[in-house]
Every structure is written in structure tokens, then in C-alpha cells.
Amino acid sequence: MQFTSLEYLLFLGLSVAVYFALPGPRTRTLWLLAASYTFYFSLSARWTLALMAITAIGYAFGLVIAASGVGTPVHRKTKRLLAAGIVLVAGALFYFKYAAFSAGLLNSGLALAGVSWRSPALAIALPVGISFWTFQSIAYLVDVAKGTVSPERNPLRYALFIAFFPQVTAGPIARAGQLLPQLAEKRPFDYERMRSALVLMAWGFFKKLVVADPLGVVVHTVFSKPHDFGDNGIVLAGAAVAFAVQIYCDFSGYTDLARGAARLFGIDLMPNFARPYAARSIKEFWRRWHMTLMSWLKDYVYIPLGGSRVSKWRRYGNILAVFLFSGLWHGAGFTFIVWGLLNGLYQVLGELLEPARARMLALVRITRDGALHHALQVLTTFGLATIAWVFFRAESLSDALYILPRMFWLDPRPLLSGGIPDLGLAKAQLLVTAVAIVVVFGLEYLSARRDLTALLYRQHVAVRWAVYYGAALAILIFGYYGPMSTAADFAYFKF
Amino acid sequence: MPRSADNRRTRRLLASLAFCVLLLTILTLASAVVKPGRNGIDGQGGSAWTTYRELPSDSVDVLFLGNSHVFVGVDPAEVWRTRGIPSFVLGGPTQQLKLTRFYLAEALKTQRPRVVALELSSIAYGETHFNREFQQINVGYMPLSAEKLKAAFLSTPPSERAGVLVDLWTYHGRWSSLTKRDFDLLGKNRGGEFLNGFLPKRGSVEVTPTASPMPEDVRARADAALAYNLPYLREIAGICEDADAELLLFLTPTGPPNAYSYQLEKVEAVLGSEFDNVRTLDLSEPGSVPGLSYETDFIDGGHLTYTGAAKMSAALATALGDEYSLPDRRSESGDRTARWTSGLAKHDAYLRSFGSATGD
Structure with missing residues (x-):
């Protein structure tokens, strides 16, 4: 079930x-x-x-x-x-x-x-x-x-x-x-609570069925046979980015469904995500990603190890230990261990290289509070997270090490000569998924600036119902589910 | 509780109900759009429920049931042409007998046929025989009814039930290939009424009729499938008995060696002693269909071309007329005869163009 x-x-x-x-x-x-x-x-x-x-x-x-x-x-x-x-x-x-x-x-x-x-x-x-x-x-x-x-x-x-x-x-x-x-x-029984629960669940269904599951097909096609795409760095990089989006929409979609279902009973579960791909550093990313696990690790592993009240190097050791633990928690395998350690290493290096970064920013005259710096930080963080996700998703350490160097070789010639290879999805479905990704990240961006659900509830009933019906149809028509799909379980069920 | 709170609660309850009704309506419409049309003239066979339900009530003397052998092999127009027997083919692809019983029960709600003719090759399907796509057609196109629910719950594995009951679940992935015709909700299931459930097929392969003795492993499988299907056959015979209908178990001509005739004999021995209304007819024996060519009248080992179907249907009509003394309705006046006469003309014109498309 x-x-x-x-x-x-x-x-x-x-x-x-x-x-x-x-x-x-x-x-x-x-x-x-x-x-x-x-x-x-x-x-x-x-x-x-x-x-x-x-x-x-x-x-x-x-x-x-x-x-x-x-x-x-x-x-x-x-x-x-x-x-x-x-x-x-x-x-x-x-x-x-x-x-x-x-x-x-x-x-x-x-x-x-x-x-x-x-x-x-x-x-x-x-x-x-x-x-x-x-x-x-x-x-x-x-x-x-x-x-x-x-x-x-x-x-x-x-x-x-x-x-x-x-x-x-x-x-x-x-x-x-x-x-x-x-x-x-x-x-x-609380009508408003019920309504917000159903809206949250609908959002979860959208992320899971319209974005995560179709992307999962593309990701599976590439990651299950990376050697077939060895000369096509753009496809390998695209699959890595697709997985970054898939894992987010899958797990945050699951979380929305879980929190929505609990809310139907009048029970509030803790949030797990706060727009992680808007983070400006890996440290911030992990404050926004799987928040209940990270706060658990902080309270029951990091702080008992001494937390931040120890020497600098010991603290770095603690960070690496926490992320090694996190990697192992996700799965008993070297890919997860490397993924965890890499995320820990990012943070340690981030702190160690902070003075050098400051000098470089001053040199190229980029202000820390400017939009350009902000955008560069977000992009860099997303890139680093995506590199780490390659280890998380790859079927073996050797596959990950095969993909990583090649995904930076963005040679357009294979695409220009052979077109887009078969990635397991029809072009129309790929297009819809791309639009859905824009919708997900666009609405999450806007929701950080104003309360979109409150805005929706203030609209005339005809507008509200049109939005609800449109969302239901979008999920049920464009969703990747049922016998015509090979939709997968939620990724985190296996953990 | 204050009156205003009560009013607010009632308003919200009514609004929620209205919202759900409208949502259900929208989803029903969306389901109807994405569900492929099934009109008999665009190559899809079986489950011709839309046409069947539009027949005038009690207008059919023979109801044909079974799997693809029946809707590819029996042409009701030829049955009418030969002996003036109004009939309809309500088969379904790879339909198991445990599902056919619900087809029969549902079909008898609008028609009272004197003979139910069940093509028996589906007796070869054992317990594990299942095809998802065909089951979606077999059950998915049944009208919403208790019989459909029974078909979904008693003849479909649990993991496939949503697929046969909820059209949007099954067919939503067609959104990218929808055509203008998919939006013609009233017309897309119509157009092939004159075929009365028959699916003409063309192109031929040469087949070898049954001759050699049955190998032991085939016999063992046939016995196991027979044992599995007998309870369903008993149920079907019982439904016919309750409806005062005769049950004819028959076989269409087939090519390679198989156990159908062996199974038919066994069934006859068992059901013949239990029911007074059960008879059998084996047209799979070489020579039992006059003029049938094993070189040109088959599209594969089990299915006839439309020319083979015409010969088989004529033989079947003769047997039906003789065995059951069914009246020749061609001499009657009234709407039924007029409908069959005009239908026959459309049928012949359609098959002429169908045949000429490949030079048959």
C-alpha cells in the first residue's frame, strides 16, 4: 500500500x-x-x-x-x-x-x-x-x-x-x-486544517508523480548503464542534475504527503525541507535538507561528541564523523560512505578556504551582499551537492568514478550529430516534466516571499476551485503512475 | 452552538459536497477523453459493450461469448444471411471463463437469447494465465454495474484492480497522443454497429490442422486447466438454465495440434450429465466447415480471416438453426428485420473495401 x-x-x-x-x-x-x-x-x-x-x-x-x-x-x-x-x-x-x-x-x-x-x-x-x-x-x-x-x-x-x-x-x-x-x-474536526492538509498532499503528489517519477526513468536509464553514455558528458551531467531534482521532489513530495496525512488527523509533523537548493553553502544546505535527520544527528551525535565547543581540528573531525554517520545511515555501501564524507569535507574545506575566498572576492570586486555573489553561491552549492549525489545514486563506486570526470566534458558534438539519445521517456513527457520542474521551483521561490496558500484562500471561490481542479487534472493526467508507467517507490523507503 | 456557526458549518458542508461532485464530473469527463474508443471498425476487437447495450431489448436469439477466437471467427451478418438468426458476439481478448460468467450475467440484463454459444478454447487458460492489457479491455469496457465490480474483484489480481476500474489510472498516459476523435465522447465508440461485435481480419498463413496424437505433457496441462475451469463452466451453465437459454459449447477451426477437442469431449461428459441445456459442437475438426481452406483462411494458428469467418459462421448458423429449431427472422416484418437488412448491406460494403485494401 x-x-x-x-x-x-x-x-x-x-x-x-x-x-x-x-x-x-x-x-x-x-x-x-x-x-x-x-x-x-x-x-x-x-x-x-x-x-x-x-x-x-x-x-x-x-x-x-x-x-x-x-x-x-x-x-x-x-x-x-x-x-x-x-x-x-x-x-x-x-x-x-x-x-x-x-x-x-x-x-x-x-x-x-x-x-x-x-x-x-x-x-x-x-x-x-x-x-x-x-x-x-x-x-x-x-x-x-x-x-x-x-x-x-x-x-x-x-x-x-x-x-x-x-x-x-x-x-x-x-x-x-x-x-x-x-x-x-x-x-x-477543523475545516481549515483539512483544507490545508489536502493542499499539502496535492503538492506532494505533484512533486512525486509529475516530477520525481518521470525524472527517475531518465536517471535510471543513464545510471544503470553509464558506459552507454560515456562519450556524452552533457547527458551524464544532465542525469546527475536530474537526480538532484528527482531526489528532492521524491523525498520532499513524500514528506508533504506524510505531513498532509497527519494533518488530516489534526497532528502536525515537523517539516523536513526548506528550499535546500536555495542554500548558499553546503552547511546551509544541510540545515535545509532532511531537517529532522540533521537535527537528530546534531543533538544525539554532534553535540555529544563535543559539538563546536572543542578545538578547530576536533570540530572538523566531529563534522566528518557526523556526515560519515549520515552516509552509513542512508545505506550500507561505499557509495553512501563517500557521499557522506564528501558532504562533511565540503564543510571543512568551506571553512578552511574562507579567507582565500574573501581575498578572491575582493580581488574581482564582487560584494558579498550582491545578487551576483548570492547567485554564484547558490549555483556552487547546487553543483557541489550534485557531484555528491552522483555517489549517492550510482550503482557502484566504480560507476560513480566513471561518471564524475566525464560529466564535466560538455562536448555538444554527440548531441548535435546523434540527437538526444533514448532516455526512456517520450519527448512530450520530458517537456511536461521540464515545465513541472519550473512550476515546483518557481512556486517554492515565490512562497518564500509570500504565503501563497493564504493568498489562494483569499481568492473568490471560482478561482480557488479552478486552481484545485487544475492541479488535480495536472497530477492525474501528467502524472507518471498506473500501468502505463514503471513508477517507483519513494526513494527513502529503502532507508 | 451559535446559529451563525451552525450556518457556516452547513454552508461548508454543502460547498464541500458540491466541490466533490464537480471534481468527480471533471474526472469522469477526463477519463472518457483518455479512454480509447472501441467501435469495432478500427482494428480493436472484443468487449463491444457500447454497441450491445444499444441493441433493442430482447432482439437477439443467439449470444456468442468467448475469447478472440469468437470475435474474429464468428460473423453475425453471415449467421443472419445463412439462416436469418439475429446474433451478437460479446467476446473479449484472452478472456478467461471466470470472467465470462460476469459477461453473461451482465448481457442477460438486456437480452434474452435462446442460445448462448460459448467458444471453448478459453478452457485452455489455467489459473496463472493473465494479461494485464486484455484484462483492462475485458473489464474496463464493461458498463458500470455489480457484474463489473465482481469481474474486478473476483477475476482480477488485487494489484490490477485499480487498472480495470479507474480509466484515468489506466489510460492517462495517452494524453500526448490524443486526437480530435478522442474528444468526441458520443461518437468514438460508434460506427461499427453493423458488425455486431465481429472483428474482420485479413492476411493469411498456411496452417496444419490437428492430426497427431496428443503428447502426454499437453494432456496433463489440458486436464489441469479443465479442472480449474469446470466450476466456472458449471456457473455459466447454471446462469443459462436460470435464463431459460440453451448453452452451446463450440470450437472454431484451428491449425496446429492442441487439446481443445479433447477438453470439449471431457466437458461434454461432465456437464452433459449435470445439465439438460448443454450441447457441444466441434468445428475444429478438419472438414467440419465446408469450403474452409487451411491455406488461405487463417491469419494464425487459432484465428480466421474474414473469409474464413464467413465460411465458419455459415456452418455455425446451419448447425444452430437445425439443432435448436431457431426461427428464420428474415421473413418477419418489423424493425429488427429492417435493421439487419440495412446492416447486412453496410457490412458487405465495409468488407468489400476492407478486402480490397490488400487486394483480398
């Missing part, structure tokens, strides 16, 4: 209708929990028990940690309990996500050392969303230990906090202090 399936829409509609027909928070919690487990079961039946087990561990450890005495600094006994809870939760994540990768590494190491023994090959299926709900559980335990949130004593509410179906597959990673109180309240 994918977010973009008809079954999901029917399921969501039914869940919302019953939710508001129920009298109190207790029955609503029970209903939402049942709906959440039904949803998860439909996606990952065999791993529903894993979700339940992690939930039980988090709930039990939350209570025992709270009983051992909480506050900052954390007591020694509480620390031990917290460590045990984290080891159990993170152990599950390690087992499902990294055991096979680690066994492969171990075997490579053994082979290099000339040892004949080999670890058995492991083929472990990954429970959907495990990286998200384990992180949410760990954050909860740490927050309880610090005393920043009270332990949740209602097991059903805690289970719902972990398994709430709009977010269980790919976040946003909720914090207990933000989500649990909302789950405890009775939320009355």
Missing part, C-alpha cells in the same frame, strides 16, 4: 472518517494504532514483529530509565540503562542494515590477510522504515534520560508514537516532546 496507490487513499479516507466519528482520545488512539499497524503490515508483514519489539523495548526502557532518576547530568545508573536501551535498539538496526555489509567487509579483510575462514553470506531483508523508527526510539530514550520529556506511560500511545502510519516508513523523524502531547489531545 504505497502513498500513491488508490488503496492508500481509500485507507486514509476511511481512517480519517472513523477517527473523527470516535468520541474520545483513547478510542482514537486505539483506532489510529490499529490503522498504523494495518498499514505497516500491508507493507512489511514479516517485519511487523520487529516494529513491535523495538516499540516494546523503547517503552519499557523509557519507564525504567525514568524510574532510575533523570536529569542533566545523567546519573550513572541511568546512563547504564540508557546505554542498554540504545544498544538493543541500535543492535536491531545494525543487524538488519549492516550485518551483511560488515560480513562482506570482514571477508574482504580476511582474504587480504590470507585467512581462509569466511563469514557466511548474509541476506537479510530490511524492515521498511527501520532507520526512522529506531532513531525515533533512541531520541526518546535519550530525552527521557535527560529529563527533557516525561516517559510515556500509556503503551498504546507510545506504540502509536513509533508506528504512526503517515511517518512510519520514511519520517519525518518525530521528537517525543513534539508528537506525544498531540497524540494525547482530542483534536476537533
Whole structure:
């Protein structure tokens, strides 16, 4: 039951209708929990028990940690309990996500050392969303230990906090202090909230179906066989840029759908994106991209490592460690490790080279506050992010290293002589996707300057309805879905 | 609650309802635009529901059902020309028998045929036999009804149900190839009424009629498919019995060796003892269709050319007339005869131009 399936829409509609027909928070919690487990079961039946087990561990450890005495600094006994809870939760994540990768590494190491023994090959299926709900559980335990949130004593509410179906597959990673109180309240039906939820979901559908999925076809065509396009640097560069747009529209589209669905129940999930490609530095990019993961990494990895209150070089080490961690979180593979480290390296180098950049700007007389400098910063940041995305998307490290040097060789001759190669999409669909990309980034640019939804709501009903119907038709007609497409899952479902 | 809040709530509820109704209307119209027309004269065969539903009620004596063998092999105009029997072909491409039962139930809502003639080669389709595109045609073109929902839920895999029920889901990708005709919502499913569900085919290959003994593995597969399909055949026979219709299970001529005749004999043995209204007719045996040429009357091993269909339909009409004592309606006065007479003229003119297009 994918977010973009008809079954999901029917399921969501039914869940919302019953939710508001129920009298109190207790029955609503029970209903939402049942709906959440039904949803998860439909996606990952065999791993529903894993979700339940992690939930039980988090709930039990939350209570025992709270009983051992909480506050900052954390007591020694509480620390031990917290460590045990984290080891159990993170152990599950390690087992499902990294055991096979680690066994492969171990075997490579053994082979290099000339040892004949080999670890058995492991083929472990990954429970959907495990990286998200384990992180949410760990954050909860740490927050309880610090005393920043009270332990949740209602097991059903805690289970719902972990398994709430709009977010269980790919976040946003909720914090207990933000989500649990909302789950405890009775939320009355609110017309305005419903409307804004549906508008947010429509926007998510547009980004996913009209932009991300068709672009995914192009990206797959090139990245699955990069050698076929080896002499065509423009196509390789175009595919890299296409992936940068695809991953954004896919994940932010998913997030809009998740937040919109949660809002239908009167629950606000945290935002995950704030126009990341408008960032003027990689540091700023990571404050705007997957914000709930980055704030998690900041609070539960970077700051415990010493954060910024350490020596310059140690701080650089911390940054690299956080981004290495981020890379590994996204996937057990060298491409993700390089992608993470590269993003960390960008930031370290960005700081180290700051004086040289300042001197260069002065030399060419570009003012820091000017539009030209701003545009150059945004373009550079997008370019650096796109280079890093090549590692993220490539099917192997060698593929990435094949693509990278060639995508800078922008020789137009192959295109002029042979035309645009077959990229898996008809020209009309490519054109529509290009227009849709302009619409997405154009509207996001404008929305940073004024509240477009508020502006829409102020219009005459005929204008509003025309916009709604136009959007619905655009999604349903131009969207890449159904049996005529090969539409993919949301990219972040596999994490 | 204050009265103004109540009024506001009622207004919003009504506005929301109006919004949904209008949205549904727009989406229905958009679906109708992107859904390809199906009129029988532009090469698409089967699922001729639009034409069928426009027939005057109770105007058909024989209803032909089955897969592509039936809508390519049976020409109702030839059946009329030979014995004056009004008939219609309501087959569907690669249609499984578990779906045919819903076609029959839906068809009997507007017609009361004396004979339901089911071409039985679809008995070869086992449990795993499925073609998404054909299923979308078979179910997608059924009129919205309980039978269509049953066809979607009881004869279609869960992952394909949205595709057969929601036209926009299936066909929205046609937006870039839409033509002016796609917007002609009233006309695009019309134009081939005179064919009565028949799809003429041309071009020929030489085929070899069934002769050699059936290999054991073919027999085993045939038995498995038979066992799978028997419950559906029983259901079909029961529906016919309830509607006071005879059920004729027949086979069209085919080329290479296959198990159809073997299966037909088995079905006859089983259903013949259970139902009084079931008979069989095997026209796949060489020589059972007078004048049929295995060199020029087939487009492939299982489908006839329009010239082969004419010969097969004449043989079928003779058998139907003799077996069931169906009246010759040509001598009757009234709208039906006039409609068939004018339809026959259009049919002949159409096939003349159809044949001359390739010099047939």
C-alpha cells in the first residue's frame, strides 16, 4: 500500500472518517494504532514483529530509565540503562542494515590477510522504515534520560508514537516532546486544517508523480548503464542534475504527503525541507535538507561528541564523523560512505578556504551582499551537492568514478550529430516534466516571499476551485503512475 | 452552538459536497477523453459493450461469448444471411471463463437469447494465465454495474484492480497522443454497429490442422486447466438454465495440434450429465466447415480471416438453426428485420473495401 496507490487513499479516507466519528482520545488512539499497524503490515508483514519489539523495548526502557532518576547530568545508573536501551535498539538496526555489509567487509579483510575462514553470506531483508523508527526510539530514550520529556506511560500511545502510519516508513523523524502531547489531545474536526492538509498532499503528489517519477526513468536509464553514455558528458551531467531534482521532489513530495496525512488527523509533523537548493553553502544546505535527520544527528551525535565547543581540528573531525554517520545511515555501501564524507569535507574545506575566498572576492570586486555573489553561491552549492549525489545514486563506486570526470566534458558534438539519445521517456513527457520542474521551483521561490496558500484562500471561490481542479487534472493526467508507467517507490523507503 | 456557526458549518458542508461532485464530473469527463474508443471498425476487437447495450431489448436469439477466437471467427451478418438468426458476439481478448460468467450475467440484463454459444478454447487458460492489457479491455469496457465490480474483484489480481476500474489510472498516459476523435465522447465508440461485435481480419498463413496424437505433457496441462475451469463452466451453465437459454459449447477451426477437442469431449461428459441445456459442437475438426481452406483462411494458428469467418459462421448458423429449431427472422416484418437488412448491406460494403485494401 504505497502513498500513491488508490488503496492508500481509500485507507486514509476511511481512517480519517472513523477517527473523527470516535468520541474520545483513547478510542482514537486505539483506532489510529490499529490503522498504523494495518498499514505497516500491508507493507512489511514479516517485519511487523520487529516494529513491535523495538516499540516494546523503547517503552519499557523509557519507564525504567525514568524510574532510575533523570536529569542533566545523567546519573550513572541511568546512563547504564540508557546505554542498554540504545544498544538493543541500535543492535536491531545494525543487524538488519549492516550485518551483511560488515560480513562482506570482514571477508574482504580476511582474504587480504590470507585467512581462509569466511563469514557466511548474509541476506537479510530490511524492515521498511527501520532507520526512522529506531532513531525515533533512541531520541526518546535519550530525552527521557535527560529529563527533557516525561516517559510515556500509556503503551498504546507510545506504540502509536513509533508506528504512526503517515511517518512510519520514511519520517519525518518525530521528537517525543513534539508528537506525544498531540497524540494525547482530542483534536476537533477543523475545516481549515483539512483544507490545508489536502493542499499539502496535492503538492506532494505533484512533486512525486509529475516530477520525481518521470525524472527517475531518465536517471535510471543513464545510471544503470553509464558506459552507454560515456562519450556524452552533457547527458551524464544532465542525469546527475536530474537526480538532484528527482531526489528532492521524491523525498520532499513524500514528506508533504506524510505531513498532509497527519494533518488530516489534526497532528502536525515537523517539516523536513526548506528550499535546500536555495542554500548558499553546503552547511546551509544541510540545515535545509532532511531537517529532522540533521537535527537528530546534531543533538544525539554532534553535540555529544563535543559539538563546536572543542578545538578547530576536533570540530572538523566531529563534522566528518557526523556526515560519515549520515552516509552509513542512508545505506550500507561505499557509495553512501563517500557521499557522506564528501558532504562533511565540503564543510571543512568551506571553512578552511574562507579567507582565500574573501581575498578572491575582493580581488574581482564582487560584494558579498550582491545578487551576483548570492547567485554564484547558490549555483556552487547546487553543483557541489550534485557531484555528491552522483555517489549517492550510482550503482557502484566504480560507476560513480566513471561518471564524475566525464560529466564535466560538455562536448555538444554527440548531441548535435546523434540527437538526444533514448532516455526512456517520450519527448512530450520530458517537456511536461521540464515545465513541472519550473512550476515546483518557481512556486517554492515565490512562497518564500509570500504565503501563497493564504493568498489562494483569499481568492473568490471560482478561482480557488479552478486552481484545485487544475492541479488535480495536472497530477492525474501528467502524472507518471498506473500501468502505463514503471513508477517507483519513494526513494527513502529503502532507508 | 451559535446559529451563525451552525450556518457556516452547513454552508461548508454543502460547498464541500458540491466541490466533490464537480471534481468527480471533471474526472469522469477526463477519463472518457483518455479512454480509447472501441467501435469495432478500427482494428480493436472484443468487449463491444457500447454497441450491445444499444441493441433493442430482447432482439437477439443467439449470444456468442468467448475469447478472440469468437470475435474474429464468428460473423453475425453471415449467421443472419445463412439462416436469418439475429446474433451478437460479446467476446473479449484472452478472456478467461471466470470472467465470462460476469459477461453473461451482465448481457442477460438486456437480452434474452435462446442460445448462448460459448467458444471453448478459453478452457485452455489455467489459473496463472493473465494479461494485464486484455484484462483492462475485458473489464474496463464493461458498463458500470455489480457484474463489473465482481469481474474486478473476483477475476482480477488485487494489484490490477485499480487498472480495470479507474480509466484515468489506466489510460492517462495517452494524453500526448490524443486526437480530435478522442474528444468526441458520443461518437468514438460508434460506427461499427453493423458488425455486431465481429472483428474482420485479413492476411493469411498456411496452417496444419490437428492430426497427431496428443503428447502426454499437453494432456496433463489440458486436464489441469479443465479442472480449474469446470466450476466456472458449471456457473455459466447454471446462469443459462436460470435464463431459460440453451448453452452451446463450440470450437472454431484451428491449425496446429492442441487439446481443445479433447477438453470439449471431457466437458461434454461432465456437464452433459449435470445439465439438460448443454450441447457441444466441434468445428475444429478438419472438414467440419465446408469450403474452409487451411491455406488461405487463417491469419494464425487459432484465428480466421474474414473469409474464413464467413465460411465458419455459415456452418455455425446451419448447425444452430437445425439443432435448436431457431426461427428464420428474415421473413418477419418489423424493425429488427429492417435493421439487419440495412446492416447486412453496410457490412458487405465495409468488407468489400476492407478486402480490397490488400487486394483480398
